[in-house]
Amino acid sequence: MKLSIVYYSQTGNTKKIAEVIKEGVEKSGNIQVKTMSIEDMDYKFLEESKAVIFGTPTYYATFSWQIKKWFDTCKECDLSGKLGAVFATENVLGGGADVAELSLIGHMLVKGMLIYSAGSSQGQPYTHFGAVCTKDGDEAQRDRARIFGERIGKKTLEIFD
Template sequence: MKITILYYSETGNTEKMAMFVKEGILSQAPEAEVELMNLKDEDSMNVEFLNASEAVVFGTPCYVANLCWQMKKFFDTRWDCKLADKLAACFATANCMWGGADIAIQTVLQHAMTRGMFSYASGAGNGRPFIHLGPIALRDELEEKADLFRIFGRRVAEKTEKYFVKH
């Protein structure tokens, strides 16, 4: 099973949380191959791996109460990245609780669905911890939220294995 974690991180917050998601995925599926790709760093982009992935977890910093423009640019321009029929999930980082990170996640999932992906949010229906649309970490509480992001990663791995990996 291959899972891509595709994010944009300018100052490291989103990247830190991406690493916790990766830890969670690997705790659920130790044999999984997981690659982190930062849109800031062209060299980290591995389109071949992304296209072969069963799931893509997106991570965006909240910019102006929405997804960052670099992620928007990705969705608008990177048609070489084949997203259709994969699981999509999303997390975000932000400065403040009312800063619009939920809207950022919702917009990313909307783009993902438009590209033919199946949205997975982890939700509240899986019991505690309730993750709703996707986990959010504020810049002052990144470590505090580590376990939440690991659990999110675990759930993503479980659903990917169950519904997207051909056995």
């Protein structure tokens, strides 16, 4: 089973968190996971993935225009029926990551994805909309991102295995 982590990262912070989330997914079981920038996509792997986690830096309380452009122009990408999740990085606590995640989730719903955040159903740490890290995260934030990845991986296996 395959899971894609698709992100945009200008400074490298979002890429670093994508790799941390990948570590968590790999702990969840028999899933082949690949991180990829929207600028260097493996569309075959994406098409074969049962789940996709999208990551974005936060700009003015929304997700990056590069991710928005990708959603608007990637007509050949069929995301329908795939499990979807999101994560965001921000420069400062309270930088609008929740709003960015909700906006990104809206685009995913339009594409027909099934959205999962683990919410409070899995207990601490709670994930309301998706994982959030300030810059490349402190150790506690990176631990939460790893747990987030593991939970998304487990739910992918539960639904599609």
